[in-house]
Amino acid sequence: MNSALRHFTKFESKELGSKLIESALSYKADPRKDISKGTGKRIGCIFLNPSLRTRVSTQLAAQNLGMEPIVLNMDKEGWALEMKEGAIMNKGTVEHIKDAAGVLGSYFDILAIRAFPTLTNREEDINDFAFGQFVKYSGKPVISLESAIRHPLQSLADQITIQENLKNIKKPKVVLTWAPHIKAIPHAVANSFAEWTLGMGHDLTITHPEGYELDPMFTQGAKIEHDQSRALEDADFVYVKNWSSFNDYGKILSTDPKWMLTEKHLRNAPDAKVMHCLPVRRNLELSDEILDGSRSLVQRQAENRIYAAQSVISHILG
Ligand code: CP
Numbered sequence: 001m002n003s004a005l006r007h008f009t010k011f012e013s014k015e016l017g018s019k020l021i022e023s024a025l026s027y028k029a030d031p032r033k034d035i036s037k038g039t040g041k042r043i044g045c046i047f048l049n050p051s052l053r054t055r056v057s058t059q060l061a062a063q064n065l066g067m068e069p070i071v072l073n074m075d076k077e078g079w080a081l082e083m084k085e086g087a088i089m090n091k092g093t094v095e096h097i098k099d100a101a102g103v104l105g106s107y108f109d110i111l112a113i114r115a116f117p118t119l120t121n122r123e124e125d126i127n128d129f130a131f132g133q134f135v136k137y138s139g140k141p142v143i144s145l146e147s148a149i150r151h152p153l154q155s156l157a158d159q160i161t162i163q164e165n166l167k168n169i170k171k172p173k174v175v176l177t178w179a180p181h182i183k184a185i186p187h188a189v190a191n192s193f194a195e196w197t198l199g200m201g202h203d204l205t206i207t208h209p210e211g212y213e214l215d216p217m218f219t220q221g222a223k224i225e226h227d228q229s230r231a232l233e234d235a236d237f238v239y240v241k242n243w244s245s246f247n248d249y250g251k252i253l254s255t256d257p258k259w260m261l262t263e264k265h266l267r268n269a270p271d272a273k274v275m276h277c278l279p280v281r282r283n284l285e286l287s288d289e290i291l292d293g294s295r296s297l298v299q300r301q302a303e304n305r306i307y308a309a310q311s312v313i314s315h316i317l318g
Helices: 014-029 053-064 097-107 122-126 129-138 152-164 188-199 228-232 298-317
Strands: 042-047 068-073 110-114 142-144 173-178 203-207 237-241 273-275
Touching: 014 152, 014 188, 014 298, 042 053, 042 097, 053 068, 053 152, 053 298, 097 110, 097 129, 110 129, 110 298, 122 129, 129 142, 142 152, 142 298, 152 188, 152 273, 152 298, 173 188, 173 228, 188 203, 188 237, 203 228, 273 298
Parallel strands: 042 068, 042 110, 110 142, 173 203, 173 237, 237 273
Antiparallel strands: none
C-alpha cells in the first residue's frame, strides 16, 4: 500500500494531487476498467451527519472497483457515541468510540467517515477530535467524507473540474467568495478548497466580509480582498461558499444579500466559471440565473465526486 495514502484526510502534495486527478479522469473515461481490483473487499461508509452526494458517489466509486460498500447512518441508526477518553458513561451516550471504531475496523478493509464540527468547541474542532478518534481506534485506512475542518474528496472533485475546464490557461485566477446563509455553516469546504487550490499551484483570491477570515493554516499564499467586486475582476473560476466566523467561532456576523453572486457581479469576469459544492440555497447563496446558466459547473463537480472517490479508493487498495 502507498504509505502516502494510508489515510485520505487532506492535501498531501502537488505530485499526489496530480496523480489522483489523472487517475480520476481515466476512471471517468472508463469507470469499470478496474472492476476486479476490490473484489472480496468491503468499505464501510459511516455518516454522523446527513449527505446526498458523498453517500451515493462513494458507494458508486466502490462498486466501480468491485468492492462492496455498506453505509451506516450512525447518527440515526447507530448507538449514541461517547467520544471522550475516560468518560463515565452515565448520561445519554451508549457506546464508546473505542469500541465502535474497533468493531467497524474488524468488519471492513477501508473505513470512510463523515464527522462535522460542533461549531461550539473551537479547540476540539480544529484538532478534528471526533474524526481523529475513528482514525485512532479503527486500525484501518480511513477516508474523510468531511471532517470538522476539511472535505478533501470534495476538493479533489473540484480540482478535477478545474482541470477539465482550464482550456489553455496556465495559472488560472481562482476566487473563493463568501456568500450569505441563514445557518452557521462549517469551514471544511472553504478550508479544503483553499488548501488544494494553493497546493496545486493556482492563483487564489479569497473575498469575504470583515470578520470571516478563515483559519490561516489553510490560506497562506492566498490574497485576501474584502472588496468582492475587485476580487472578482478577471476571475477564471469563482467558488461560492458560505462559512461561519472562525474568530468569533461559529457565529453568523452577516447575512448581507449584496454578497450573493449574480450575473451583475461578474461583469468584469466575462469568462468566469462558477462552482459550488452543493447543496446550495438558491437565491440566497447563488442566483438561479447563474446556477441554471452556462457558467455553472456545479453538476460537473457533483459528477466528479464519483471519480474522485474512485481514484482515492483505488490508490488505497494499491
Ligand atoms: N457536497 C457534499 O458533500 O454534498 P453532500 O453533503 O450531499 O454529501
